[in-house]
Amino acid sequence: MSWMESLIDFVRKYKLLVALLVLGPPLIYLAVYFFAPFIITILYSFGFIGRRGVITWELTIKYYQQALRWVYLKVFYNSVILAAITTVGSILMAYPVAYFIAVKAPKKWKNLLVVSVMVPYWVDFLLRTYALMNIFTMMKMMFTYEAVVIGMIYDYLPFMVLPLYANLEKLDKSLLEASYTLGASPFKTFLKVTLPLSKPGIASGTILVFVPAIGEFVVPSMLGGVSVTTIGTLTWDLFLKFHNWWRGAALSILYIAVVLITLIIYMRKVGELEI
Amino acid sequence: MSMSLRDKLMGLYSAFVYAFLYVPIIIVIIFSFNESRTLGQFTGFSLKWYQVLLGDKVVWVAFYNSLNVAVITTLVSLFLGTLAAYGMVRLDIGGKGAIDSLLYVPIIIPEIAEALSLLLFYKFSGYDLGWLTVLLGHIAFDISFVYVVVRARLAGFDRSLEEASLTLGANEVQTFLKITLPLSMPGIIAAALIAFTLSFDDFIKTAFTTGPGFQTLPLIIWSQSARGGVGPELNALTTVIMAISMTIAYIYAKLTMEKQ
Numbered sequence: 001m002s003w004m005e006s007l008i009d010f011v012r013k014y015k016l017l018v019a020l021l022v023l024g025p026p027l028i029y030l031a032v033y034f035f036a037p038f039i040i041t042i043l044y045s046f047g048f049i050g051r052r053g054v055i056t057w058e059l060t061i062k063y064y065q066q067a068l069r070w071v072y073l074k075v076f077y078n079s080v081i082l083a084a085i086t087t088v089g090s091i092l093m094a095y096p097v098a099y100f101i102a103v104k105a106p107k108k109w110k111n112l113l114v115v116s117v118m119v120p121y122w123v124d125f126l127l128r129t130y131a132l133m134n135i136f137t138m139m140k141m142m143f144t145y146e147a148v149v150i151g152m153i154y155d156y157l158p159f160m161v162l163p164l165y166a167n168l169e170k171l172d173k174s175l176l177e178a179s180y181t182l183g184a185s186p187f188k189t190f191l192k193v194t195l196p197l198s199k200p201g202i203a204s205g206t207i208l209v210f211v212p213a214i215g216e217f218v219v220p221s222m223l224g225g226v227s228v229t230t231i232g233t234l235t236w237d238l239f240l241k242f243h244n245w246w247r248g249a250a251l252s253i254l255y256i257a258v259v260l261i262t263l264i265i266y267m268r269k270v271g272e273l274e275i
Numbered sequence: 276m277s278m279s280l281r282d283k284l285m286g287l288y289s290a291f292v293y294a295f296l297y298v299p300i301i302i303v304i305i306f307s308f309n310e311s312r313t314l315g316q317f318t319g320f321s322l323k324w325y326q327v328l329l330g331d332k333v334v335w336v337a338f339y340n341s342l343n344v345a346v347i348t349t350l351v352s353l354f355l356g357t358l359a360a361y362g363m364v365r366l367d368i369g370g371k372g373a374i375d376s377l378l379y380v381p382i383i384i385p386e387i388a389e390a391l392s393l394l395l396f397y398k399f400s401g402y403d404l405g406w407l408t409v410l411l412g413h414i415a416f417d418i419s420f421v422y423v424v425v426r427a428r429l430a431g432f433d434r435s436l437e438e439a440s441l442t443l444g445a446n447e448v449q450t451f452l453k454i455t456l457p458l459s460m461p462g463i464i465a466a467a468l469i470a471f472t473l474s475f476d477d478f479i480k481t482a483f484t485t486g487p488g489f490q491t492l493p494l495i496i497w498s499q500s501a502r503g504g505v506g507p508e509l510n511a512l513t514t515v516i517m518a519i520s521m522t523i524a525y526i527y528a529k530l531t532m533e534k535q
């Protein structure tokens with residue numbers, strides 16, 4: 001066992017080197033294939049990189065000015081509205097369900113009910129949105145705003161149910177009983193006890209739904225066709241149809257800025273994100 | 276304890292929401308077995324659309340590509356993500372908070388923003404778009420998910436077991452192999468399942484980073500369903516992909532529920 005002894009010796013002696021050997025590979029991988037691409041995107045957005053990837057040594061804000069033109073701001077506004085409708089719609093659908101699973105459902109059903117929400121959570125939106133196309137085609141609802149809204153809520157619903165359930169599951173039920181005993185009606189108990197205590201769950205769900213919904217591409221594109229334009233469909237068109245990478249990069253950096261600001265506000269106010 | 280009317284109503288509402296989640300999926304499955312092409316009319320049970328799929332060479336190639344990317348992505352991201360999780364939970368170093376945030380970023384950044392940045396990066400660095408570029412992007416995304424799942428497991432089990440092992444005379448390597456690794460196995464398996472599904476049915480990142488001649492199953496669904504083209508062949512293909520993704524997601528969900 002001499003090789004093992006020398007290995008252990010090594011582990012004890014060079015702690016920092018071991019840390020480097022363990023954490024190095026994953027961090028280097030992410031640096032190259034996740035963070036470097038974002039730096040490249042920033043460089044494109046300022047025109048520092050030109051056609052065929054040639055470095056121009058120029059810095060210009062003209063692509064940001066283009067991305068902030070009125071037509072694009074309107075698309076941004078529409079995307080935020082659609083994301084807000086999606087968020088409110090999914091809270092309204094998810095809250096009673098999460099509450100039912102966490103507080104009311106018979107114990108033997110609980111796992112099945114949670115698992116049934118987790119399964120669609122992990123299936124890509126493309127497949128689930130395609131599933132809706134059958135129904136909307138039968139109902140002659142394809143390419144309408146309503147179809148897009150229903151599709152958005154359909155796809156994002158599990159992202160709202162799960163954090164709400166995780167939160168309500170931790171709710172101390174004796175608080176509800178205390179409230180009843182002291183004479184509060186169920187409605188008042190909900191307003192004064194349950195709802196305030198579940199705010200972190202609502203906040204987590206809102207982040208998980210609202211932020212990606214602003215940039216959603218699959219749903220508006222498949223169910224809305226050309227009738228609904230969002231930041232997601234615009235980004236797709238700028239990159240894969242018109243090959244206007246510079247403007248697309250500026251637009252994407254603006255979107256990421258909005259995402260990060262939202263997250264920072266959230267972290268300050270609520271604390272950690274539960275996924 | 277019997278349920279009150281209000282509870283029953285809430286149960287009914289929940290049943291309606293579950294129906295909302297699953298009816299569209301059931302409809303796809305039903306119409307993939309429909310004999311006729313007409314949507315909305317079930318004229319008889321038939322396997323002919325699956326036979327069409329089986330005879331379609333393009334579908335087979337795409338299936339092979341999806342599987343190939345998903346398997347390699349799973350293995351590589353499992354290795355790198357587990358290393359990160361182990362390092363963050365067990366090593367005694369400074370700056371953990373910052374590293375943890377970095378490892379979380381890929382989960383938080385919207386997929387389309389990540390996908391286009393990869394495309395720009397590949398174009399700038401002179402990569403030829405295709406199998407390799409798709410694979411490298413999938414791995415980058417999956418490392419973070421593996422990290423989160425495995426870390427939760429590593430942080431969750433009783434550390435005194437490892438200390439006991441060391442006190443009883445086992446060295447660090449033996450302790451890692453006999454205690455730490457077996458105890459974190461459920462987390463590693465769960466992470467593998469998640470990494471596989473995320474890669475196998477991924478659409479957006481694949482669409483941005485693929486090149487001519489490299490197609491995966493979701494890309495076929497996308498190109499054929501564009502402009503509202505639903506049909507029984509596509510229903511059959513979607514059923515197959517969903518069956519694979521949902522089975523794996525189900526096993527994952529079962530595994531994670533059991534530990535509670």
